[in-house]
Amino acid sequence: MTRFFNSRFMMLFGLAVAVGVLFFCMLASVRFGAAEIGTREVIETFTDYDANSEEDLIIRTLRVPRAIIAALVGASLAVAGAIMQGLTRNPLADPGILGIEAGAALAVVGAVFLFGVSSLSTYALFAFLGGGITALLVYGLGSMGRGGMTPMKLTIAGAAFTALLSSLTTAMLILNQQTLEEIRFWLAGSVAGRDLTLLLQVLPYILVGLVLSLGISRQVTTLSLGDDVAAGLGQRTGWVKAIAAVAVVLLAGSAVAIAGPIGFVGLVIPHVVRFFVGVDYRWILPYSIIVGAILLVSADIAARLVLRPQEIPVGIMTALVGAPFFIYLARWRIKR
C-alpha cells in the first residue's frame, strides 16, 4: 500500500501539523457560537481572567468544555474504529455500524427508564455493559457458520443488531414520554451543554482505553495481517484480542456516555489516516487520535453554524458525512 508520508521525519512533521490544526479548530470552536465573542477576548480569558465578565464565563463554563469534550470523543471513537478495523480486517468496522453504540445507548436508556438513573458516571457503567455485551454478540454472530468471520457477515450482523437494539430503545421511549423528552437530544449524539465535571467522571476510562490501544498498536499491526500470520509469528492472539476488545468497549462506551451515539467517526478517520501513513498501527493510532478530534470539533462547529440559531446534534452531521463514505467504500472498495 502506498502512503503519502514516506519517511519518519515526514510522519512526525505531519503529526505536528495535525496537532496545530486541532488547536486551531478548538480555538475556532470556542470563538463561534450564539454569543459573539472575538478571538482577542478568547485569548484574554486565559491570560487575564475576569470572573465578572459574562463573556469569560461563557467561554470558561460552556465553550471550552465543549471543545475539549468534542476532541476527546472524536479521538476515542476514531481509535476504537481503527482498532476494530485492524482486529477484524473489516474496512467497514465502526463502533456505530457494528452495533456497539446502539447497545450502549439501549443500556443507558434502559437505566434511565427502569431505574431512573441520572448521573453520568452511572450512564458510563451501563454504556460499558451494553456496549461490551453487544460487541461479543456481534462478533459471535459474525463469525458463525461456514467460512468463519468475514467483513460482510460481521457488518450485516452489526446492522441487524443495531436494528434490533434501536427498536427496543424506541419501544422504551414510547412507553415513557418523560424519558423521551429528557433523552432525545442525547440520543441523536451531541456535545452541547456538557459540564467539565461530567468529563472528569469518564476521563479515566478514556485515558485507560487510549493507553491500552497505543500499547498494543504493534500487535494490532501484526494481527491485521491475519490470525494465522500473527500466531505464526509467536503472538498470543487471544490476549491481544481481549485487550483490544476491552479498549474498544472503554473508548466507545465512554464516548456514548458523554455524547450519545455518534456514528461514522470511527469508520472514516482510519481510512483517511491510512492514506497518509500506511498500514502501521503504531502511526495509525496516534494520527487517529488527532484527526478524529479534528473531525468531531469541526463537525460540532458546523452543527452550530448550519442552521443558526438552531443547533443540529453533531451525531447527525457525522452520519450525513460518514454514511456516503460508507456507501463509497461498499460500492467501490470492497471486492466481492
Add this chain to the structure above:
Amino acid sequence: MIAKRWRGKKNLRGGKFSFKIDMRSVFVFIVLSALALAGIIINVGVGEYPISPPDVVRTILGIELADGNYDFIVNTLRLPRALVAFLVGLALALSGAILQGLTRNPLAAPDIIGINAGAGLAAVSLIVVFPSVSAAYIPPAAFVGACVVAALLYLIAWRGNSSPIRLILIGIGLGAIAGACTTFMITFGDIYEVSQALVWLTGSVYGRSWDEVASFLPWLIIFVPIVIFYSRHLNTLGLGDEVAVGLGSRVERQRGLLIFCSVALAASAVATAGTVGFVAFIAPHIARQLVGPNHGGLLPVSAVVGGAIVVLADLIGRTIFAPIEIPCGIITSIIGAPYFLYLLYRSSQVK
C-alpha cells in the same frame, strides 16, 4: 399413520409446468393456517366488549344474532384490524425470506437495508413538518420513501451486475442516512408529534379499517403469486451465481424481479402499519426449522408464520395492559429480539 401420509413428495404435471410438492410443507402450511385463523378469531373476540369465538364466526359469516352491536364491533372495528395485522406480517415475512434466500445470509431483512428507514423518514417528516396534514397521506408518503431508497439502492449498487452482498451493505449505508434525517426530525419536532411519529415508527395496526385492507390487498394479489412462482429460482440462485448460470438461470433478471417483489411487499406493509420490527427476521427462521430450506415450501410457510406472529403480537399488545394499548411493533421487538438470538444460537449449533 398420518405422519406417514404427509411425508414424501408428489409430482404435479400439466402442460408446460411440473411441480414437485413436498407433502410435509403442505401439512405444516395447513396446520399453521388453521392456527392463524384461530388467532384472528380470538383477536376479534377479545377486547373491551368480549365476544365468544362462535359468535365471532357467526357474525363474520353474516348470521343474525340477538345482540345488534356485534355486527358493528366485529365487522367494522375489529375484523379489518386483525386482517391488516395478518397481511402485514405475511408481506414482511415473504420479503425477509426472499432477501435471506438471495443473500444466503440469515440476518438479511428489509429492516436493515434501508427500506424501512426510507419509509420511516418520509412518514416522520410528514408527521413532524406538516402536523396539520391528514393522517391519510402517511401511507402513500411512506411507500414513496421506501421506493426511493430501493431505487437509489439498486442504482448505486449496480456495477454491471448486482451482487446481493453489495446491495445489503449499500442499503445499510442508505439506512444510516435516512436514520440520521429521522433523528433530526425527532430532535426538533414538537414533543407530542414526536411521540406520534415514534408510535408510527414502531408499527401499530391501531384503528385500521377496511380502507387500509382495500389499499393493501392489491399489492399482495399482484406480488405474492409472482414470488411463489419464482420460489424455485430462489433455490437455484441460492447455490451461487456461477452454479445458477450453469444451470441456465437468467441470474440478473430473476434476482432483479425478486428484489423488486421483496421491496414492494415490504414497502406496502410498512406503509400500512409502520415499521413492525423483526417479523421479517424471525418468520423465515421459524419456517426453515419447520420445513427446511427448500423455498417452494419455505415461502408460503414463512408467510403464514409472519401473519400469525403479528396477529398474536397485536392480541398481546391489546390485552396485556388493557385498557392501555401497546403497539404491536413493540411486542414483536420485545419478544422477537431475544427469540431471534435464540434461533441464531440454535442454527449455529446445528452446523
